[in-house]
Amino acid sequence: MSSALAPLLEADGLAVQIGERWICCDLSLRLMPGERLVLLGPNGAGKTTLLHTLAGLREAQRGEVRLQGRPLTDWPGRELAQVRGVQPQSQPDWFSATVMETALVGRHPHLGRWAWESGDDMRIANEALACMGLDHMVERNILTLSGGERQRLAIASLLAQRPALYLLDEPLSHLDLHYQMAVLAHFSALARAGAGVAMVLHDLNLAARFADHVVLLDGTGKMVSGTADEVLQADVLSAAFGHPLRRHVIEGRVAFLVE
Structure with a gap:
């Protein structure tokens, strides 16, 4: 991807809290046009809350979110809705x-x-x-x-x-396998055409197949963020989900199996 492109979505030093519980601290990320970000973590880890913060639907305790280089707080509502789309749970x-x-x-x-x-x-x-x-x-x-x-x-x-930016909260809910794959394939096609896609998923194998970047929350405020290859490792995922996993490469695709 050309370095001349500006980031579509940026988070700098983002800290998000629910009540007394921290969801993440000091999260920084950049999502370029054409890239797909997946938010992962166990139930209750704060994936939806983080997605809503990235969408500008709730305020962060610290840090800043920018869309196309402009702070989300500076966007008028109608103009923001033309550039950023949100699909709730x-x-x-x-x-x-x-x-x-x-x-x-x-x-x-x-x-x-x-x-x-x-x-x-x-x-x-x-x-x-x-x-x-x-x-x-x-x-x-x-x-x-x-x-x-x-x-x-x-x-x-x-x-x-x-x-330009799609933010999807569990887009595969209630969908059978055919439509799960069709939805993810369609948003991947939109990314190839220049859109940005950030989504909450639960299936580690689908994340491995469709993510370029991953933010992994563990529910205690700890977080791992990076490329899909960096984050989707058996030891990292096992620690976050509290259960041992094994990583396999099958016909060129990464797959995770529960021990």
Whole structure:
């Protein structure tokens, strides 16, 4: 990757705390356009909290997060939403809406205050739905969707937003194996096209396959951050997860097995 490119996302000396418990201290990272960052750690380690801090949804106790070289705190909300997209863990459906109406929510940051969606917005939303295999149910009520369909719709809405940076909190929840691989492959393709992707994952083998960089939290405030090859080592992961793991290379791919 060219050194002339500016980092898309940066964290400098980031310290994040929940109550009396530190999630991480002195985290510094740089995510360039075209790179994928995975946040790993046991349940309750603070992965979602860290992702929300990187997204600007909560304040850090110390340090600074920058998007395209500009502090997140300096970004107006609508402008930030055009560049940074966030997919949360769950999407509560308070109101009835169609699949297409929900996908079009991703276009709202790009519309004027009183503007309606254009034909181009409809096309972009339909392309996003097609990516997630939902283009045949555009008139379906979202309250009738399964958990997996609703998760794919949330991802489609994010794809319709077309940000430069995607922040995904457990994007594989409720998805079967086919769609897990399809989702990760699609975001990898977006990264190859120049986007930045940061996501919370639980599967170590998928992280080994799809991550360029990893931040590993252990839930006690300790943290390991670096390239995937540096962090995804059996001793490092065993210490963080409290269970022995073995690292194998099978047909050129890294795989972890539980002892």
